[in-house]
Amino acid sequence: MDTIVVALLNGLIYGLLLFMISSGLTLIFGMMGILNFAHASFYMLGAYLAFAATRIFGFWGGIVIGTLGVALIGLICERTLLRHVRRHGHVQELLLTFGLSFAFEELVKVFFGPYAVSYPVPESLRFAAFSIGAVQYPFFRVLIGATAIAMFAAIFCLLRFTRIGLVVRAAVLNPDMVRALGYNVSAIFSGMFAVGAGLAGLAGAMGGAYYTTNPNMATELGVIVFVVVVVGGLGSLSGALIASLIIGVLVNAVVYVDTTFGDLLAKIGVVSAETARTLLNVPIANTAGVLPFLLMLLVLMIRPQGIAGDERV
Amino acid sequence: MSRIVLVLLGLAAAAALVALPALGGLATLNLANKIMIAAVFALGFNLLWGQAGLPSFGHAAYYGVGTFATIYMMDAIDRGGSFPTPLLPLVGAGAGFLFGLVAGWFATVRSGVYFAMITVAIAELVSALAQKWEGLFGGEAGIRSIRTNWGPLDFQSTGSVYYLTLAWTLVVLLALYGLQRSPFGLVVRGIRERELRIRFLGYDAHRVKTVVFALSAAVSGLAGGLLAISDESASMVLFGGAGSAFVVLNTVIGGAGVFLGPVIGAALTTSFAYFGSSLSHFWPFYLGVVFVVTVLFAPEGIGGAILARWRRVRDGTGPLIGLGDLAGLAGAVMAMAGLVLLIELTGTVCSEAYRAEIASLKGVWPPVRIFAVPFAPLTPWPWLVGLVALVGGSRLALGAGRPVLPHLFAGRPGPRAEQTRPGESP
Amino acid sequence: EPVKVAYLTPKTGSMAFIGAMYDPTIDFIVKPFNAAGGWNGNPVEVSVYDDQGTTQGAADRFKQAVADGARIIIGAGTSPLAAQNLADIKRWNQRNPDDPAILLIVGAEGVNFTGADCSYYSFRFTTTPYIRQNALAKVMKETGALGQKVYSLQPDYTMGRDMEAATVANAKTYGYEVVGTARHDVFKIKDFSSFIEKARAGAPETIFTANGGSDLQLILQAASSAGLPAKFAGMFLDEPGNLAAAGPAALGNFTAQIFNAQAGGEKGEAYRAAFNAATGRDPVAFMSNSLITLTMLTHAMKQVPAAPKLPIKALITAMETTKTPWPLGDLSMRADDHQLQLPLVVSVVSKDAARKLDGTDMGFKPVKLLSAEEASTPVNPDCKMVRN
Amino acid sequence: MNANTLKLEGVAKTFGVVRVLEAIDLDIRQGERHALIGPNGAGKSTLFNLISGAFAPTSGVIALNGTSIGGLVPHALNRAGLGRSFQITHVFDRLTVRENILLAVMGRFGKRWSLMRIGPVWARIAEETDRLIAGANLAAQAEKRAADLAYSEQRAVEICMTVGTGASVILLDEPTAGMSREETRHIIEFIRRMTEGRTLVMVEHDMDVVFTLADRVSVLVNGRILVTGTPAEIRSDPRVREAYLGDGEH
């Protein structure tokens, strides 16, 4: 019982971290239609900036600087680069961010070298929030989860209760018309992009401390955030949340499955027990890493608009 | 007039290519091989992207499958099977085609971003499978085989591999060019422009897209087959994201809208990686910057820029290389030099080795050698020079480029056509 | 006429951290060797080639290296890269029987390199998971750290599978029970807490793992933040960056090391000090393998008599027959499978270690130094070496 | 063959809770030009979309030449003899005018997978393409990219394509939208010429166009067919005046 609760909790918190990273991506895609390949790089930059700032400003200072710094980087990227390719369409934007992700990863190595850096959660935050049976549940995990939830609430309110969400959504398809109605579209776009990047920066500043901070962290996470966003439904915030949680719980739960694909299929009667033991002898527990891709493929085939995405008009 | 120039250029290029083994060393030949393999791969990729407008971000899967299939066939030959060695790439092509047929059928159900994500998912799954299925893919060590001679033809030397690769590259070029010009190629381009319309003209768009996907996978697989012949080995590393990323890079830098664009891109980035990596450890960063700059200022790629100038000459609207181009080029070179200086300085000063050196010199900062020129990192001069070159060069390039830029953009659809259309995914 | 040596390693790409380790080792060995006259008056010239961490890159660099005239190839990358190098060496020698080349594998631990794929022309200068697991289990058993219940948590590729097999195979020898095994995708899992909880269910006292890099760091973090009482016994804990990234989570875990100055006593400390004076760093992890490789290479060269061109076969023979002094004990190359026979140090991460690493307050405190004979495992029966 | 080329029986469509079309019955006769008019939001475009397979009807049967075409995908519909143009122009921007039209003609002659232009059929395809281009007065523009044409010329290309597939029933959605009086006059003439001998169904708000071009007119109001008749009948029908035309100049 305790194990199940802990497993579920672990899955949920990991899911929330995934949401933290992918919320910015969802926001930028849903609002501006930019599929930002460099988003995971913003996550990485957040971690590195926070790491660099921690030495001077302490842990919390690092978190703040990581978040704001990446927001600023996002702002600069939007103003100096993305803005100029927008008129060539989304594919060009996608390519640009693809190039940026490439450059950012190398840039980090220029400054911080190819190894992981030492950016740990401070001793003062390493305590148990509560315990479930024998398991002391770490406070920092809870903090990550809480931040993600707060983030969701904040973005939700921003989009729901202010006109900004409407303006941005409208401006994606008809920027000129929105301008003609009196809105400063370019300022709003820049701001939105900065917020999206800042969210990734915050996730990086926290995730980098809890997990690791190394030059490959963007590549390792890059694809999975896309999976989250696609499964959730491109541009849907609540979809991203649901997808994050599903993926989080799934990859955590599958570890506990003590059977192989072969056995499973044999049990259903699809293949013979012989085949099961020889050809398909892959323990399901080993597939945690590829499960999200299977899930994505499945979702794309069955419900291409994702869990909560609507069919765009 | 222009046609004659083109024919002459083509002949000169052909002569140079045929004579290369006599002129270049082993390393040059090998580089040429790798360029051609990358070019064939990029051409295959661009069949899907440039022609059908389908952006695949997981094309390494078909390339890798082609390599593995060819290695297995080479092994079969080595064990006494009979298959003509020169035709080995067809095995890769066949494997790529079959796999592409299945994957393409699934992927092309969707379009746009969704299509791209399906290709990524398929590539990731194949990559995972390759890691887990050691029996087939050889695990970490991979699998290997050896080229066997065929009849009087000897395939042991790099030179012979070069000619084989060259021959296949030409075959692929001709075939793809023919395909592009064929009525079927027209249908494919129609799908890129407006799929819905194509369907209302009576074409089964899904089937057409599946076939194009499979053809593209086949050409990629053929490139994989050429790689197998050249390297005589295959491993799961081939399925990694890097392969899929590089083919996109090659195509974009060269220009997806120009037939020879991918070839130009492949030649540039492959040589850049080849020479760059022995000059600086930060070469991938520079490549990334070149890529971003290309996307920003030459969305049609280098091939597109060349083509625009060629057209300019042909139509008599301007010289092949104008003053603005020269200034732009000079500015770009200057900016790049400044960037390289700054990055090399920063990278070296931040490196562990340098800090260790400082420690062993008891706090003295030794000069940083960049291309054998020593720079004193504690004085402001090298930094200032780098900054000035970077900023000044960019200004020069941008300012000078301004009248030139519209030409670069010449290939895009006019504003009227740019309005969003209903029924099309973003 | 210099003797050309090609050093193939990833300097860029996601594997760049591997290549970065080797830089300081080359000059440290080669400079004094050349100063002392090199090979019969010919200096050794080592050129570094960036294979970019890809097998295609490795194949390209190999071709470039032999074109540049190098016949001694040092393959200092991961197992896939070394496998590519090995394939290339075999092809080269097959096609150029009169001008053979040799491959010195620095860091790849795949069993096959001295097993099914062993070759007369290739040498492996590191251990295998079997050797490391054996050393760890032996020493931890002796010092009572091992316990009765053991778990295996491995990356799901060849090395992890070998480590798992070794862990299961040695259960009887060292009297422990394997309470569970798990494997995971490489570099794809961010949150290992479920793996940790699953392991906790079997209440293991020791967890064997062949993990390295960020996966290892993440596992240690997850275990420590979940308060898992078991200790880890691993292969690559001493790679640079790991202690820094894992932080306090690293404390109390065991690793089998190639080099540890403290374990070598005065000799060891002197060696470390000399290296540090020259390069500003301590030799750790695969840096030591590179030092061993270059030391043994130069040492063997000294046994090869003068000739117009370095005779490769004579070099192979010298490599197989000479014992090379090393601060922790003599090194030798087993002729049967070209597997390095080396002393191993089993250490524990501790704040009491003589040398602190990565700017942390932790280091590796030796528990026991195993001599080459003690650390050795039998010849792999899969190795059928053709000696010509 | 069934004289009623296109026959709708009880066709209805709801979106969620909104009932857009209720039980439409319509007989379009062989070779006639039939206009569909009605107030904004009456469901004309929806009906078009149902016929052309973009949506499936909620209930009812749509039959082309006596066989049901319900549930057919666009290319199958086309091969069954139905062609459509789009309210917003759907030409292939980066292909030349000739290529645009060639695509349509090629398909009609079954050359959908051809790799080479060899054989007598290609001569006929080229001939037919040229004929269409000439008919649309586009000979001078044939090698221009479609995107570079004026709007009215694009519409002409669009209609050429629809006709070029050899469809026997042609649907046109507001073919004169966005054109000046003069251009409109021009395009009406063009449509009349190109669709000679085929069945034409069109949606149009411009009464001049409707009354000059159509043989029969159906008025759709609130998802129902109010009346079908000749232009003269429609013009004088009081219900139509009330619901659609208003008391303006018509």
Add this chain to the structure above:
Amino acid sequence: MLDVANLHAAYGHVKVLNGVTFQVPDATIATILGRNGSGRSSTCKAVMGLLPPSRGAVRIGGRDLAGLPAHEVARAGIAYVPEDRQIFRNLSVEENMILGMKAGRSGKPSWTLDELYDVFPRLRERRNVKAGFLSGGEQQMLTLFRSVLGNPDVILIDEPTEGLAPKVVEALAETILEMKRRGLAILLLEQKLAMVMRLTDRVFVMGRGEIVFSGSVEAFQADDEIRRAWLEVS
């Protein structure tokens, strides 16, 4: 009062406006006539700042707006109803309307949502439907209402009757007259001559990017020469 003086503008190298000059006083409906492609829509875009003018002035209340970004022009009190129904397809009808809402600068009577819904009740029925699902005519009305809700002083309306059923055209004409009653300066671009003659106070004729005629409806009707030269196709 909208005062446009000597306005020049170009698409790239192609000049479309060569010194356009005209005035529309408050509470006046003025119409620009002209052939397809004469540059009428471009005039509106240039006034709005969507097509940056290269020369000339656009004054409203004495302030020159030429060269300002579009959102500044809009905030200064000019509204624009484009010819190509630029509704926000991915937003609901009501969200489209909300986006248009803006307080007027002067204390003129303001428009309310309900009032406009009464003019064209279908939109009220459709308020929660995505605007992309609307029929062509419904979209056209939505575009107009959205701009009106911004309580502008000047409104530029490009081809409003396009795709509207004759009966709805009536309602539209009524709305435009109501705007005039509330004091707006209205610039209309329209092809349907009958409708123009009924509504407008002033007529401008545009040709080759210039205003070639300017005067009252009567003067226009009297001038056959102008009609023949600039409006009809021989």
